[in-house]
Structures are given as structure tokens and as C-alpha cells.
Amino acid sequence: MNVTATQASHPTDQCLKVSQVLARIGDKWSLLIVTRLGEGPMRFGQLLRSIDDISQRMLTRTLRGLERDGLVRRTVIPTLPPRVDYELTELGRSLQAPVTVLSNWAVENAPAMDAARASYDADPADRDG
């Protein structure tokens, strides 16, 4: 693989891996779930209520995807009614730091992006001249 650079300019090959990771966490709910689970293990119902705009179906599907990729561990306690706990794996926790960096950037620069978008939408003429 020969990765020496820790800073930038990835060859095309590595861009693909980044795209794959983004495809995993870049959907509508994954990051939100990882962030919630970063606070500690949670039951299915807890997650469902703490995110609350998410549908049951999407919570199930997203958790399955995260479990499949080794980011989340699912533990079934076959009581009645059943109880299912979710928690981040070590791989999942290792993702927290990069996500935090991105989160901080997002929080800091969201106003700038909003302003840019508002400005862009304001005068469609001002650009192509």
C-alpha cells in the first residue's frame, strides 16, 4: 500500500476507500447513531426515541449496516419481551475522533455555508458575467 503521507494528495486508489467510508457514514442516519452510541450502549427503543425523527425501519436497517461493517455490536438478550443492546465496537470508537474533527468543522462553518448558500440563491445573475 505504501502510505507515507499523513496530510494530503491521495492517489486515486485511496480516494475509492474514502468514498466507501463516506458511503457508509454519509447516509441520513449512520453518523447520528454512531454519535449516540458514542455516549454508551443503548437499547433499540432508546435509540428510536432519542433520534425520534427516524423511522423504525431505517433504524433497523442502519444498525444492520453498521453492524455488518464492524462498527456496531448487537447483543440480544432473549427475554420476554426481548431486549437488544447496541454498542460501538473498537473500530466504531476509533471512528469517533475523525468524526469529531468533522463535527467541529461543521459546527464552526455551518454559518458560513448558510451565508454562501443564501448569497448564491439571492442573485442568480451576479455570477455568469
Next chain:
Amino acid sequence: MNVTATQASHPTDQCLKVSQVLARIGDKWSLLIVTRLGEGPMRFGQLLRSIDDISQRMLTRTLRGLERDGLVRRTVIPTLPPRVDYELTELGRSLQAPVTVLSNWAVENAPAMDAARASYDADPADRDG
């Protein structure tokens, strides 16, 4: 806004902003384009050829989106044939660092994710028991 934490546990409000950013860079092409433009300004055709799996339509659309959000600046030189240069704005360049962190994580952990996925797909029975 009152953001003091630089490390973790974002309240729900800030998670929305992160989701918005991910919606912006989490699509199929945005990050690839930002990475390319991180190497310097490029013309439309250069970008089209350097990514080359991208369709003309998606390159145009993605660039428009990035421009709209203030990450990319578009400069038209109305010669014949016309020439259009794209470059990162300051905001766009500020995104490079967070993206690099995520990229490095992706490159380092892609094998682990692949392995987890392979293992998950291998024995569907081994989990729910």
C-alpha cells in the same frame, strides 16, 4: 451558540449541522472533486478527465452545489471556446484538514471494514443465537 467542547457529545442541535455537512460532501463525487481541487485550480475538462468515471452532468451538478455552499469558486473566461476555472475557496481549503483526517482513517481501517463485512456475510446464522 456556546460551543466550548472540542471533543465530543454534541447535543442534538449540532448533530443536524453535521448531517448537513455530510449531505454536502457525502454524495458520490463531492469529496473526490474537493480532493482534486486541493491540488490546485483546474478547468472543467481537466476535472472531467481526471475523475473520468464521472458523467459530465454530475460534474456540473456537483460543482454547482459546491459553489453554492461556498466551497468552490467558479471563474468564467468568455473566450471562444469558453474556459471555466474551478478552485477551492478559503472555506473549501479549510475543509481539507478534516477530510484528510477522515481519509486517513478510511485508508487505515478499510481492510478492517472489509473483513468485518466478509465475516458478516459469511455466516448469517452465527449472530442471532
Next chain:
DNA sequence: CGGAATCCAGTTGGATACTG
């Protein structure tokens, strides 16, 4: 060269109803 417009397939994700 750098688009815009149109058309179309595949995917995402929500609502609802049902199950062990």
C-alpha cells in the same frame, strides 16, 4: 469547451401493517 434539457433506472427512505 462547457454546459443545459430530457429521459430513465436504481436506490433511499417513509408509512403502514403484521409477528414472536
Next chain:
DNA sequence: CAGTATCCAACTGGATTCCG
């Protein structure tokens, strides 16, 4: 409680065609 199954609307993104 924690799902699964079905149906459906909206969005994404590719192929093609046309334009200044």
C-alpha cells in the same frame, strides 16, 4: 420490545441530445 414485510414517493445519478 424489537423487529419483518410490503408498498410507494422522492431523490440520485447515468445516457443521450442539443446549444452558445
